[in-house]
Amino acid sequence: MRARTVDRIAADARAASFTRRSIKKESKLAGLKLALSMLDLTTLEGKDTPEKLRALCRKAQRPAEDLADLPHCAAVCVYPTFVALAKEELQGSRVKVASVATAFPSGQSPLAVRLAETRAAADAGADEIDMVIQRGAFLAGDYETVADEIEAVKANCGSARLKVILETGELETYDLVRRASDLAIEAGADFIKTSTGKVAPAATMGVTLVMLEAVRDHFLATGRKVGVKPAGGIRTAKQALHYLVMVKETLGDAWLTPDLFRFGASALANDLVMQLRKELTGRYAASYDVTES
Amino acid sequence: MGEAGGHHSNPLMIQSKTLAPSTGAPALDFGSAWDYAAAPERVQVKIAARYGHFIGGKFVPPAEGKHFPTVNPATEETLSEIALGSAADVDRAVAAAKAALPRWSRLPARERAKYMFRIARRIQERARELAVLETRDGGKPIKESRDIDIPEAAQHFFYHAGWADKLQYAFPGRNARPVGVCGQIIPWNFPLLMAAWKLAPALACGNTAVLKPAETTPLTALRLAEILAEIDLPPGVVNIVTGAGETGAALVAHPGVRKIAFTGSTEVGKKIAASIAGSGKRVTLELGGKSPNIIFEDASLDQAIEGIIQGIYYNQGHVCCAGSRLFVQESVLDEVLVKLDIRLRSLRVGDPLDKNTDVGAINSADQLQKIRRYLDVGRAEGADLHESNGSPLPERGYWCRPCYFTGVQPAHTIARDEIFGPVLAVMSFRTPEEAITRANNTPYGLAAGVWTDKGSKIFEVAKRLKAGVVWCNTYNQFDPASPFGGFKESGFGREGGLHGLRAYLELS
Numbered sequence A: 001m002r003a004r005t006v007d008r009i010a011a012d013a014r015a016a017s018f019t020r021r022s023i024k025k026e027s028k029l030a031g032l033k034l035a036l037s038m039l040d041l042t043t044l045e046g047k048d049t050p051e052k053l054r055a056l057c058r059k060a061q062r063p064a065e066d067l068a069d070l071p072h073c074a075a076v077c078v079y080p081t082f083v084a085l086a087k088e089e090l091q092g093s094r095v096k097v098a099s100v101a102t103a104f105p106s107g108q109s110p111l112a113v114r115l116a117e118t119r120a121a122a123d124a125g126a127d128e129i130d131m132v133i134q135r136g137a138f139l140a141g142d143y144e145t146v147a148d149e150i151e152a153v154k155a156n157c158g159s160a161r162l163k164v165i166l167e168t169g170e171l172e173t174y175d176l177v178r179r180a181s182d183l184a185i186e187a188g189a190d191f192i193k194t195s196t197g198k199v200a201p202a203a204t205m206g207v208t209l210v211m212l213e214a215v216r217d218h219f220l221a222t223g224r225k226v227g228v229k230p231a232g233g234i235r236t237a238k239q240a241l242h243y244l245v246m247v248k249e250t251l252g253d254a255w256l257t258p259d260l261f262r263f264g265a266s267a268l269a270n271d272l273v274m275q276l277r278k279e280l281t282g283r284y285a286a287s288y289d290v291t292e293s
Numbered sequence B: 001m002g003e004a005g006g007h008h009s010n011p012l013m014i015q016s017k018t019l020a021p022s023t024g025a026p027a028l029d030f031g032s033a034w035d036y037a038a039a040p041e042r043v044q045v046k047i048a049a050r051y052g053h054f055i056g057g058k059f060v061p062p063a064e065g066k067h068f069p070t071v072n073p074a075t076e077e078t079l080s081e082i083a084l085g086s087a088a089d090v091d092r093a094v095a096a097a098k099a100a101l102p103r104w105s106r107l108p109a110r111e112r113a114k115y116m117f118r119i120a121r122r123i124q125e126r127a128r129e130l131a132v133l134e135t136r137d138g139g140k141p142i143k144e145s146r147d148i149d150i151p152e153a154a155q156h157f158f159y160h161a162g163w164a165d166k167l168q169y170a171f172p173g174r175n176a177r178p179v180g181v182c183g184q185i186i187p188w189n190f191p192l193l194m195a196a197w198k199l200a201p202a203l204a205c206g207n208t209a210v211l212k213p214a215e216t217t218p219l220t221a222l223r224l225a226e227i228l229a230e231i232d233l234p235p236g237v238v239n240i241v242t243g244a245g246e247t248g249a250a251l252v253a254h255p256g257v258r259k260i261a262f263t264g265s266t267e268v269g270k271k272i273a274a275s276i277a278g279s280g281k282r283v284t285l286e287l288g289g290k291s292p293n294i295i296f297e298d299a300s301l302d303q304a305i306e307g308i309i310q311g312i313y314y315n316q317g318h319v320c321c322a323g324s325r326l327f328v329q330e331s332v333l334d335e336v337l338v339k340l341d342i343r344l345r346s347l348r349v350g351d352p353l354d355k356n357t358d359v360g361a362i363n364s365a366d367q368l369q370k371i372r373r374y375l376d377v378g379r380a381e382g383a384d385l386h387e388s389n390g391s392p393l394p395e396r397g398y399w400c401r402p403c404y405f406t407g408v409q410p411a412h413t414i415a416r417d418e419i420f421g422p423v424l425a426v427m428s429f430r431t432p433e434e435a436i437t438r439a440n441n442t443p444y445g446l447a448a449g450v451w452t453d454k455g456s457k458i459f460e461v462a463k464r465l466k467a468g469v470v471w472c473n474t475y476n477q478f479d480p481a482s483p484f485g486g487f488k489e490s491g492f493g494r495e496g497g498l499h500g501l502r503a504y505l506e507l508s
Helices: A008-018 A023-039 A050-061 A080-089 A111-125 A135-139 A145-154 A174-184 A207-221 A236-250 A267-281 B087-106 B109-125 B125-139 B142-164 B190-205 B219-230 B245-253 B265-277 B301-317 B330-347 B367-379 B430-441 B455-462 B499-502
Strands: A037-041 A077-078 A096-100 A128-132 A161-165 A191-193 A227-229 A263-265 B051-055 B058-059 B067-071 B080-081 B175-180 B181-185 B208-214 B238-240 B259-263 B280-284 B291-295 B323-330 B386-389 B403-406 B423-429 B447-451 B467-470 B506-507
Touching: A008 A207, A008 A236, A008 B301, A023 A037, A023 A236, A023 A267, A037 A050, A037 A267, A037 B467, A050 A077, A050 A080, A077 A080, A080 A096, A080 A111, A080 B245, A111 A145, A128 A145, A135 A145, A135 A174, A145 A161, A145 A174, A161 B506, A174 A191, A174 A207, A191 A207, A191 B208, A207 A236, A236 A267, A263 A267, B051 B087, B051 B219, B080 B219, B087 B175, B087 B181, B087 B208, B087 B238, B087 B245, B087 B447, B109 B125, B109 B142, B125 B190, B125 B219, B142 B190, B142 B455, B181 B190, B181 B245, B190 B208, B190 B219, B190 B259, B190 B499, B208 B245, B219 B238, B245 B259, B245 B265, B259 B499, B265 B280, B291 B301, B291 B367, B291 B430, B301 B323, B301 B330, B301 B423, B301 B447, B323 B330, B323 B430, B330 B403, B330 B423, B367 B386, B367 B423, B423 B430, B447 B455, B455 B467, B499 B506
Parallel strands: A037 A077, A037 A263, A077 A096, A096 A128, A128 A161, A161 A191, A191 A227, B181 B208, B181 B259, B208 B238, B259 B280, B291 B323, B291 B447, B323 B423, B403 B423, B447 B467
Antiparallel strands: B051 B058, B051 B238, B067 B080, B175 B506, B386 B403
């Protein structure tokens, strides 16, 4: 018995191999729609306002007003203070409300505060909680504390699903990404998520592959399906298709759904819509044809 | 590393046995929830109805007027009629090479290098055309000819062009002179790349050459001949005579040839070595292999799986250094097999011109027959065959699904013979000592793979493996600067790098 190790060079080479798949025609159209349906449309800024959020919620429900048969996004992802408003704006739609919690993005608050924040977000109606792990404790080797805290947060989520953000940019090695993935999955995460978006590098293909492989091993051993969410740094439709290729070839058909795979992004929505418009109408849109968000 | 204790069922530990294949175990579904549309490479390449030999800078008809067909193994269509080289053709080609030798070998080295840089650049400029041609003539996936064969062929000319005017530094204190006319016989698995492996060092060292491409894959070498003419390489410096075994034998036997370089089967290699004994000809032989790929329990297993796939299914297993004997430490055998099965299901087998194809067509009807014979022998001797059951294979063409055998005993034919197809023999071992002993227990010694996350084990094992190349935590990596060649019945001499120059020089 031993900890899993990951060979970075070989993992990166495998991740790069997915980018050489050629996705054209009907598979491109289907892939773009799938990616759009997996989007957690995100705004996590100190300058967020109710008006900004209303625009985002509208966009999540109808990514392009004039293209009727586009799917809606999976969720909007906001700070806890906006959960109630988002819930109200999204009433009657199937777009979920995800809330970051646990002193996002650093996690540097007393556990009691982080748990209270989690409860507040859940009570306000959040369908999903995106928590951060204590990277300090994790890097110090105190895995027990990190696992305990994930379990405690989970216990405060109510019926909300728990996404555990590993902040892979701060973990640095693939061995540690793998270790954190295994730990979070074992502690009860419904999803594991790469990044807060506040630290560079955010999501990469290589890091996401390591996480998909952790999910695969857990599934093969237990039958439980855990979701994966790369977040930050995925800006183009082409990148999104590369990720979908990687999911398809690593975990298979069952994970090609918003229930088990998400993109945490904001700019990506516009590129997906632009590419979809081109596929559906044969015409390219200009950047000013889609809404800023 | 530290182990997390406490009340959690330990999240950091794995037990491979939990992944044992059994009925009712969780299974992944690689179906068609989101499939890739056909993505064929559409570039059209012109192929002449008939090709002659390339001798003295011109295409000339064969002396005896005979031709043979070259076939697209994915469709069985005849692509072109190729000149069948006779002893008279070989004689003409050697005479042309001999005539060109004095001027070429006395050319200032940097002028020779300029020609070689031009060849390299022209290969790059015509890369797409060459890739399509390679794939149509040989059946390999366009992904591989486009990303590996053609770029690396160009790279070999670039690299050796750099050596042309630096030979005195390669062998300090020695006087390096060309050998003379080189006879070079290449196989069908990497047609253009092998032509580059052979020609580039020969030309850099001031030799002239007669190249004989493989019978089933002559088209890219003939395209290279066009390129050589385009860049005004002096006539006779490179001559290309097409044909089959007898053509090669005539080249080997020709008294005007000073050096033979052969890549191909051990059987033919032995005949060549025997036939030139006492002739004073130099020879390098790059022959067959049955290379071991060793997976230790402390390897990064998901990456090791990729190494297995790369090792045996790359180029349909038509690779002399293919990792065709897989040794897995017993404690992780079950997990490796589960993961190998999963990985096999996402390999896309079919139309080699489709950019998403991972495994293309078997090179020829003969080769397919040979592989099928080994599959029968493997089953008959008691091993269990596991095939990837992907999408249906095309109706025409030569196809073999990627597969592996379990229940393989070291004495089984499939564990000893080179199959040269997408067929893997899986065996287990318990200790490093056993792995090394069994890995070396083969007449061959071309390559080996070692997979472990423990650095000291890599060095310990690698230095005891009797193989020309040992890859650690990777497989099938090549570079023009890195010498390649075998131990024992895998041949002798090295190609590539500084070591590879030696075979093309008289040092005094």
